[in-house]
Amino acid sequence: MAPSKQEEGHPSRRQSRGSRVRRVEQPVPLTEREITQRVPLTNPDGRLNRDAVGWTRTPLITTDGIGRGRMGRGRVGRGRNKRWEYWGVITPTHVVALVLSDIDYAAVHGIWVLDRRTGEEVSHDAIGIGGRSATLPGTLGAGPSRARTRKVRIDLDEIDGGTRLRAEGERVRVDITAHRPPGHESLGVVVPWTDRLFQYTVKDVARPAAGALWVDGVEYDVPADESWAVLDHGRGRWPYSMHWNWGAGSGRTDRRVVGIQVGGKWTDGTGTCENSLLVDGRLTKISEELVWRYDTDDWMAPWRVYGDAVDLTFTPFHLKRSVTDLKVFSSRTHQCFGHWSGRVRDESGEWVHLADLVGWAEDVRNRW
Numbered sequence: 001m002a003p004s005k006q007e008e009g010h011p012s013r014r015q016s017r018g019s020r021v022r023r024v025e026q027p028v029p030l031t032e033r034e035i036t037q038r039v040p041l042t043n044p045d046g047r048l049n050r051d052a053v054g055w056t057r058t059p060l061i062t063t064d065g066i067g068r069g070r071m072g073r074g075r076v077g078r079g080r081n082k083r084w085e086y087w088g089v090i091t092p093t094h095v096v097a098l099v100l101s102d103i104d105y106a107a108v109h110g111i112w113v114l115d116r117r118t119g120e121e122v123s124h125d126a127i128g129i130g131g132r133s134a135t136l137p138g139t140l141g142a143g144p145s146r147a148r149t150r151k152v153r154i155d156l157d158e159i160d161g162g163t164r165l166r167a168e169g170e171r172v173r174v175d176i177t178a179h180r181p182p183g184h185e186s187l188g189v190v191v192p193w194t195d196r197l198f199q200y201t202v203k204d205v206a207r208p209a210a211g212a213l214w215v216d217g218v219e220y221d222v223p224a225d226e227s228w229a230v231l232d233h234g235r236g237r238w239p240y241s242m243h244w245n246w247g248a249g250s251g252r253t254d255r256r257v258v259g260i261q262v263g264g265k266w267t268d269g270t271g272t273c274e275n276s277l278l279v280d281g282r283l284t285k286i287s288e289e290l291v292w293r294y295d296t297d298d299w300m301a302p303w304r305v306y307g308d309a310v311d312l313t314f315t316p317f318h319l320k321r322s323v324t325d326l327k328v329f330s331s332r333t334h335q336c337f338g339h340w341s342g343r344v345r346d347e348s349g350e351w352v353h354l355a356d357l358v359g360w361a362e363d364v365r366n367r368w
Contacts, residue, residue: 027307028289030273035060041190041200041235042066046077048190048198053272056188057283061200063235064138067102077196077237079104082368083136085145085156086232087165088248089176089209090358091222093117095318095337096174096213098167100147100154102131103368106329109133109147109154111169113215114318114337122215124169126152127326140202140233162207165229176211176222178229185283186231187276191267199236205359206250206259206278207231228358230259242266242366245292246274247305247314249340249359256280258354260312260340262305264292275310277344277352284347286310294363299334303361312342312354314361328367335362 033054042065043049052061067083084101095114101107111124126133126149137143147154155166162179186204193199210224228250244266250259259278267273268289275286286309294303303314316336324331340357 027291029308030271030287030289032272032285032287034285038062040065047195048192050192052200053190053192055272055285057185059140059186059188059202061188061190062139063200066235066237067136067138080197080237082234082236082238084234085136087156087178087229088360089165089178089222089227089229090250090337091209091220091227093220094213096176098154098165098174100134100136100145100156102134102136103329105130107131107134107147109149109152111152111154111167111172111174113172113213114320115215116318119318121320122171124152124172126150163231171216173214176209176213176229178207178209178231180207181281184281185278187261187274187283187285189272189274191270191272193239193270197237197239199234199238201274202231202233203248203261203274203276204231204233205248205261206257230359238368240367242368244364245362246364247340247359247361249354249357251357253353253355253357258352258357260344260354260357260359262290262310262312264290277346279346279352286344294361296363299336303336309345312340312344315339315341330367331364333362333364335360
């Protein structure tokens with residue numbers, strides 16, 4: 001995923017150094033504005049367009065001012081421009097993650113596959129100087145996304161009724177379609193740290209997935225009605241040091257398609273957050289900073305995420321640890337895959353119960 005203000009910068013939410021469990025004292029209610037018309041993320045001078053700050057049900061934010069080329073304003077925010085597409089797909093037998101990104105001074109791409117039955121992981125990673133190996137549209141849906149390296153090839157294409165995800169590495173090949181049912185909504189949020197540093201994220205959960213993947217030449221089905229895809233789309237200009245939580249889950253409860261999206265730390269203190277509930281394609285925005293509790297000495301212990309409108313437990317079945325240290329760029333990730341259960345209040349005020357939604361929860365610290 002993408003990111004947060006560091007915990008040290010928020011004394012009211014600071015945990016003691018000796019605590020094993022990350023704590024936020026209480027949920028913080030927010031007042032957020034829904035955006036219903038298309039608006040550019042940046043002004044002509046490259047700074048944040050304050051009219052873009054808010055949340056959306058469909059992708060309405062134009063982000064052509066971020067990144068490379070004439071519209072990207074080259075020198076504006078040099079080194080701070082971050083653009084990426086992350087897709088996570090969970091099937092009854094496997095987990096697939098695709099990363100395609102340009103973080104200004106480097107391109108970071110990856111294919112990762114987990115066999116849920118055996119616990120075996122297969123990963124193909126590529127980091128290149130500059131962004132020449134990445135092709136990313138200025139705005140979501142405005143064109144294809146491509147990664148081209150010796151180790152990793154990724155193609156993301158918008159097609160009629162969905163997005164086609166293709167990837168290839170030495171041991172892995174992926175060809176999956178993330179369908180977009182009619183009326184399906186997704187959460188978009190603009191997070192303003194300052195007029196020079198800001199982020200637009202789209203979190204699109206509970207996308208029905210179908211297709212196939214191959215590991216060491218063996219084909220595995222990605223069965224429709226049992227597989228789910230989640231998109232994390234990001235465009236923005238970031239502070240150098242970041243810490244965040246992200247959680248997502250998708251599935252069926254009581255014959256309804258349900259998706260949950262929760263995040264924390266990186267949005268704290270900005271007046272915005274990335275929390276939402278999706279039921280049969282309809283989005284409910286959850287406008288509060290949530291409490292995250294988990295044990296950093298035992299990542300596989302149950303996690304709790306809660307607030308006034310959220311009461312969730314996440315039970316992991318697999319931990320993915322990732323550490324990258326290239327001096328200028330470093331990352332430490334603990335991403336657990338598992339099941340979400342609990343309840344969330346929808347926009348009508350009714351509690352929606354969730355049972356065993358498959359997904360993930362993560363703790364990430366980046367210097368980038």
